[in-house]
Amino acid sequence: MSDRRIDHIPLEELFDFKRGNSKYTKKYCHLHKGQYEVYTGTTIGKFASIDTYDYSEPNLTYTTDGVYAGTVEIIKNEKYNIGGHRAVLKALDPDLDLSYFEYTLKAIFKKNVKDGSVPSLTWSNIRKLPIPVPVDSTGNYDVEEQKRIADQFKNLLEKKENLQRKHEDLSESYIIIPKDEGDYKEVPLNELFDFKRGGGCTRAYCNQHKGIYPVWSANNLTPLAHIDTYKYDGRYISLSRNGIAGKITILDGKFTINEDRFLLIPKVDNIDYGYIRYTVEPVLRSKKKGRAGHNGENEFTKLSFTILNNTKIMMPISKNGEYDLERQREYAQKYDKIYKIKDEICKILESVISTEIVID
Numbered sequence: 001m002s003d004r005r006i007d008h009i010p011l012e013e014l015f016d017f018k019r020g021n022s023k024y025t026k027k028y029c030h031l032h033k034g035q036y037e038v039y040t041g042t043t044i045g046k047f048a049s050i051d052t053y054d055y056s057e058p059n060l061t062y063t064t065d066g067v068y069a070g071t072v073e074i075i076k077n078e079k080y081n082i083g084g085h086r087a088v089l090k091a092l093d094p095d096l097d098l099s100y101f102e103y104t105l106k107a108i109f110k111k112n113v114k115d116g117s118v119p120s121l122t123w124s125n126i127r128k129l130p131i132p133v134p135v136d137s138t139g140n141y142d143v144e145e146q147k148r149i150a151d152q153f154k155n156l157l158e159k160k161e162n163l164q165r166k167h168e169d170l171s172e173s174y175i176i177i178p179k180d181e182g183d184y185k186e187v188p189l190n191e192l193f194d195f196k197r198g199g200g201c202t203r204a205y206c207n208q209h210k211g212i213y214p215v216w217s218a219n220n221l222t223p224l225a226h227i228d229t230y231k232y233d234g235r236y237i238s239l240s241r242n243g244i245a246g247k248i249t250i251l252d253g254k255f256t257i258n259e260d261r262f263l264l265i266p267k268v269d270n271i272d273y274g275y276i277r278y279t280v281e282p283v284l285r286s287k288k289k290g291r292a293g294h295n296g297e298n299e300f301t302k303l304s305f306t307i308l309n310n311t312k313i314m315m316p317i318s319k320n321g322e323y324d325l326e327r328q329r330e331y332a333q334k335y336d337k338i339y340k341i342k343d344e345i346c347k348i349l350e351s352v353i354s355t356e357i358v359i360d
Contacts, residue, residue, distance in 0.1 A: 008130035015089035022084030041085025100146035198257030218243030246284035274332030
């Protein structure tokens with residue numbers, strides 16, 4: 001039987017807290033440019049570098065406020081500084097492995113971030129928190145066991161990152177069902193549809209005319225707002241022009257659209273909206289311009305209003321030369337089934353990826 005065990009020790013008995021220096025503002029850093037990096041609240045990109053340094057050894061740090069509040073990170077630079085939106089946790093014992101605590105504190109700190117207009121994590125709220133620490137049979141900190149657990153954390157996180165990449169690839173991919181042996185015709189979208197551009201329905205206007213009818217903008221999942229009037233009543237194919245451009249949403253009911261979205265109005269009969277959605281969206285998404293992003297995060301892309309003139313799709317044709325509505329519906333049903341399976345797989349991956357690893 002192993003003599004190793006896990007003790008729960010208050011955070012303040014493991015680490016000394018030191019707040020970052022609030023004087024390291026953008027203005028100060030601009031006036032004191034140098035080679036020593038300043039780490040502050042942001043965890044993405046570089047804030048600044050100045051001509052002096054405060055720290056010359058690795059330290060455990062965390063972001064104290066803002067969007068990334070509670071984010072734990074080891075700073076390993078030889079010489080660096082800590083700004084006002086970050087704090088330093090200095091180990092009180094040489095047998096405390098920083099990598100172990102970087103992984104261990106991540107879930108604990110995230111759970112204790114105080115929500116609000118500016119999320120925050122204060123020392124007074126976390127100093128007494130019991131932190132799990134491996135100890136040996138004599139009660140001393142077991143640094144080798146900490147390192148072993150840290151390695152396990154690292155391996156698990158690498159596997160989660162690999163799953164994340166697979167999830168992104170899957171969620172951003174489109175499925176193309178092979179064509180059947182029937183006849184097809186390549187048709188420009190502007191022969192099938194007119195497009196209706198939305199009007200200038202701004203947030204300010206929406207706030208002044210609050211109601212029950214949705215206003216659809218660039219977002220394909222939720223309306224921009226709800227107002228007291230509507231412009232359209234029925235079932236329409238809608239298309240985001242900005243934001244995550246090229247996404248198709250079928251809108252049904254009474255609603256309005258603004259200039260970030262337009263509607264496809266059929267010029268001909270025998271068009272199945274589901275077939276159009278599944279076959280047109282991949283084509284339009286491939287033509288988007290602008291800043292891309294995984295799963296739509298930080299994406300800002302656009303489509304030209306002339307995109308319909310330059311885009312063609314294959315339409316099933318019946319024996320009498322008309323668009324074959326029945327075959328379109330059959331394809332749409334097949335796509336529905338396949339995308340439901342894809343969505344279920346994505347949900348399972350999301351559940352695994354979002355699971356926090358906790359030592360108790």
